[in-house]
Amino acid sequence: MGTIQIKQAGMLTTVQDLGRWGFGRFGMPVAGVMDEYAARVANILLGNKENTPVLEITLMGPTLTFDAETAFVVSGGDLQPHLNNAPITLWTVYQAQAGDTLSFAGLKNGCRTYLAVTGGFQVETVMGSASTYLRGKLGGYDGRALKAGDVLLTDQAESHKIFPGCSLPSNALPHQNEETIRVILGPQDDAFTRQGIDVFLSEPYTVTNEADRMGYRLDGPKIEHKSGADIISDGIAPGAIQVPAHGTPIIMLADRQTTGGYTKIANVISVDLSTVAQKKPGEIIRFKQISIREAQQLYREREQQLEHLKQFVCHDLERTQHISRYLVTINGQPYHVSVEEVK
Numbered sequence: 001m002g003t004i005q006i007k008q009a010g011m012l013t014t015v016q017d018l019g020r021w022g023f024g025r026f027g028m029p030v031a032g033v034m035d036e037y038a039a040r041v042a043n044i045l046l047g048n049k050e051n052t053p054v055l056e057i058t059l060m061g062p063t064l065t066f067d068a069e070t071a072f073v074v075s076g077g078d079l080q081p082h083l084n085n086a087p088i089t090l091w092t093v094y095q096a097q098a099g100d101t102l103s104f105a106g107l108k109n110g111c112r113t114y115l116a117v118t119g120g121f122q123v124e125t126v127m128g129s130a131s132t133y134l135r136g137k138l139g140g141y142d143g144r145a146l147k148a149g150d151v152l153l154t155d156q157a158e159s160h161k162i163f164p165g166c167s168l169p170s171n172a173l174p175h176q177n178e179e180t181i182r183v184i185l186g187p188q189d190d191a192f193t194r195q196g197i198d199v200f201l202s203e204p205y206t207v208t209n210e211a212d213r214m215g216y217r218l219d220g221p222k223i224e225h226k227s228g229a230d231i232i233s234d235g236i237a238p239g240a241i242q243v244p245a246h247g248t249p250i251i252m253l254a255d256r257q258t259t260g261g262y263t264k265i266a267n268v269i270s271v272d273l274s275t276v277a278q279k280k281p282g283e284i285i286r287f288k289q290i291s292i293r294e295a296q297q298l299y300r301e302r303e304q305q306l307e308h309l310k311q312f313v314c315h316d317l318e319r320t321q322h323i324s325r326y327l328v329t330i331n332g333q334p335y336h337v338s339v340e341e342v343k
Contacts, residue, residue: 001122001153001154001155002066002067002068002069002070002153002154002155003067003068003151003152003153003154004064004065004066004067004070004117004121004151004152004154005064005065005067005149005150005151005152006062006063006064006146006147006148006149006150006151006152007062007063007064007065007101007148008062008063008148009062009145009146009147009148009150010057010058010059010060010061010062010104010146011058011059011060012057012058012059012145013055013056013057013058013061013062013145013146014055014056014132014134014140014141014144014145014146015053015054015055015056015121015123015130015131015132015139015140015141015146015152016031016032016033016039016053016054016055016056016130016131016132016140017032017033017039017051017052017053017054017129017130017131018032018033018036018039018040018050018051018129018131019031019032019033019129019131019254020032020126020127020128020129020131020133020139021129022127022128023127024235024258025258027257027258027259028127028133028136028258029133029135029136029254029255029256029257029258030131030238030254030256031129031131031132031133031139031213031254031255032129032131032254033054033056033114033131033254034056034112034213034253034254034273034274034277035056035076035077035112035114035273035274035277035278036273036274037174037271037274037302038075038076038077038112038113038114038174038274039054039056039075039076039114039116040306041073041075041091041168041172041306041309042054042073042074042075042076042091042114042115042116043073043116043120044306044309044310044313045073045091045092045093045116045166045167045168045309045313046071046072046073046093046116046117046118047118047313048116048118048119048120052116052119052120053120053121053122053123053130053131053140054114054115054116054120054121055114055115055116055121055146056112056113056114057079057104057112057113057114057115058111058112059079059107059111059112059280060079060104060106060107061079061081061103061104061113062103062104062146063101063102063103063104064101064102064103065099065100065101065102066096066097066098066099066100066101066102067098067099068098068154069095069096069097069098070095070096070117070118070154071093071094071095071096071117071118071164072093072094072096072102072115072116072117072118073091073092073093073094073115073116074088074090074091074092074102074113074114074115075090075091075113075114075116075168076090076110076112076113076114076278077107077109077110077111077112077113077176077278078090078107078108078109078110078113079104079105079106079107079108079110079113080104080105080106080107080108081102081103081104081105081113082102082103082104082105083096083100083101083102084100084101085101085103087105089167090113091167091168091173092165092166092167092168093164093165093166093167094164095164102115109176109177109278110176110278110280111277111278111279111280112277112278117154118154118155119154119155120154120155121152121153121154122152122153122154122155123139123140123141123152123153125139126138126139132144132145133255134213134255135214135255166313168309169309169312172305172309174274174275174278175275176275176278178275179204179283179284179285179286180286180287180288181268181272181275181276181285181286181287181288182268182269182272182287182288182289182290182294182295182298183239183241183266183267183268183269183287183288183289183290184266184267184269184289184290184291184292184295185197185265185266185289186264186265186266186267187234187264187267188231188263188264188265189265189266190226191225191226191227191228191229191231191263191265192223192224192225192226192243192263192265193224193225193226195224196223196224196225196265197223197265199221199222199223199224200223200243200249200265200266200287201287201288201289203220203221203286204220204284204285204286205218205219205220205221205248205249205284205285205286205287206218206219206220206282206283206284206285207279207280207281207282207283207284207285208281209281211279211280211281212255213253213254213255214252214253214254214255214256214257215242215250215251215252215253215255215256216250216251216253216276216279217248217250218248218249218250218251218285219248220248220249222246222247222248223243223247223248223249223265224247225243225245225247225263228245229243229244229245229262229263230245230261230262230263231261231262231263232261233259233260233261234259234260235258235259236252236256236257236258236259236260236264237252237267238252238253238254238256238268238270238273239251239252239253239267239268239269239270239272239273239276240252240256240260240264240267240268241264241265241266241267241268241287242260242262242263242264242265243262243263243264243265244262249265250262251268251276253273253276253277254277266287266289269290269295269298269299270295270299270302271295271298271299271302
């Protein structure tokens with residue numbers, strides 16, 4: 001076991017895994033990471049199980065100190081991570097030493113960054129999940145966001161399996177700046193006029209300041225209902241797009257309620273939820289309709305890509321190598337440099 005001390009907490013830093021599934025019938029939201037792809041990749045690169053708890057960091061990063069040798073990966077949005085004040089690369093395995101400090105220089109792109117460590121963050125599970133559900137004040141670290149002075153336990157038992165320097169292949173990097181979000185119409189698309197659906201699929205929408213882990217309220221042209229926006233409450237899937245009477249859409253996300261009584265014009269496809277999670281207020285979203293078959297194919301392709309990544313990581317873990325690391329200063333700027341000798 002090791003510990004990580006939180007020196008500064010950042011804007012919103014929480015412990016999350018892939019969610020608290022199976023309790024929707026009791027009204028318990030799933031919660032979990034907003035950007036599933038980023039969290040899963042970070043854990044895969046470390047040889048962790050994909051559901052291993054990570055830190056989700058929003059907009060402004062924390063400053064934290066490692067008390068023991070710890071392998072870690074930073075993935076997702078680019079908050080410009082630094083190890084001991086030297087910039088490091090996203091989607092890459094690093095090895096911190098006791099006393100090393102991880103910090104973030106500021107937001108460059110995206111919205112949410114993920115920190116995974118070998119073995120994961122050790123917190124008590126609630127209903128089988130380590131995810132923090134903030135409104136319910138449960139899960140994660142005492143059911144709340146991290147604050148300065150908190151100490152997180154980590155499990156270093158599997159540290160011998162990691163491969164420092166291993167990184168996500170460039171062809172697997174996500175397109176976080178993509179404006180177009182693909183959707184499947186329904187289940188209440190028949191509640192909207194043809195003109196309303198055309199507006200939804202052709203006009204740009206802006207993420208407002210009312211955007212959090214529960215959902216993103218968008219601003220843009222009004223979407224016309226045939227008669228009204230209210231329905232008998234039914235289930236809300238991740239990525240469901242509600243359109244209340246005011247006519248502008250709301251994308252329901254990780255901390256969404258389990259049921260709702262507003263018409264849902266469409267649903268964001270699974271593979272594009274990570275793109276939505278990296279949007280921040282002021283950014284543009286455009287919706288594009290695709291078929292269920294296309295969505296399923298895109299999902300299969302993503303899962304195959306992640307399976308290939310697992311094989312790639314396992315191959316590297318089996319290689320015999322020696323990696324030397326140096327801290328090099330060029331024009332006053334420090335850089336971490338790795339030299340690998342493969343035998």
